Amino acid sequence: MPESLTSREKQAIATKKRIYSCGVELIKKHGYDNITVKDIAEKANVSIGNYYHYFRSKYDLLVEIFKHGDEFFEAEVPKILEAYTDCKDILVQYFLIYAKLAINDGVDMAKNLYIPTNKMFLTHGRSMQNMLIQILKNEQEKGKIPGTFNCEEITEKLFIVARGVIFDWCLKDGKTDLLAEMEDIISRMAESYIVR
Missing domain, CATH: 1.10.10.60 (Homeodomain-like)
Incomplete structure (x- = not known):
């Protein structure tokens, strides 16, 4: 302070x-x-x-939890991603950071956040999503992602998949290798958007 x-x-x-x-x-x-x-x-x-x-409400506490996640991303993502130049590697690393956030919170917390009643995942304009949209736009400008793809839609789909991976980890009580699963699945998804 x-x-x-x-x-x-x-x-x-x-x-x-x-x-x-x-x-x-x-x-x-x-x-x-x-x-x-x-x-x-x-x-x-x-x-x-x-x-x-x-x-202002109990929901405001949830907003604060997600704000902490966004702040974690703002602090960690730029430093980590500057070491990568390949589009697929950048996307994989981005979502490995997302998985690490869930691991840091612990499976018990994740089980209580990754639920259908938590609409914070649908909030647009959060810095976590905005950061990925900008990353995708940068890669699109470099010709790594076709201009026919909408970066906001890619972001939404990648987050849907990443949330599913974390949800599966929760279902299995944290007994799977979340980082390995996230890397495998996001790698496969990224391939569908990248020009090779």
Whole structure:
């Protein structure tokens, strides 16, 4: 935290982090649909009113979880991808980072995020998707992806496939090699879009 923050501002940041951490812990343990704002507030040792000071709803907590995922991508993807020049390798590495995000969260958290009621996966304009759209457009400009393909549609299809791979990993209680599966399937998908 910057030194210029007042003790009150530091306390507010700490309280929001505590609410977030407790919410994530409860989601891992009980599932998003099975917890309430009251549960989160009690776990974080704050009033319900204090919860609503930091998050407008329980859904806002989910938004914050996905925001953390986007921030992880913004921090990690550019450094990792600069080492790759082949279009297929770039797409595979991108989705290996996506898989690592699920692994870092743990299979219990993934099981509670990769559910049909979680509409955050359908949110357009998130930086994770925007980053991939831009990568695809760059590759299209280099002639690696035909101009007849729509980069937004490719992004959507690749994410559908990647979510399916993670969902399968969840179904199998994390006992499969998620990285190997993601690499294999995204490699095959990427081949269908790339000019060779």
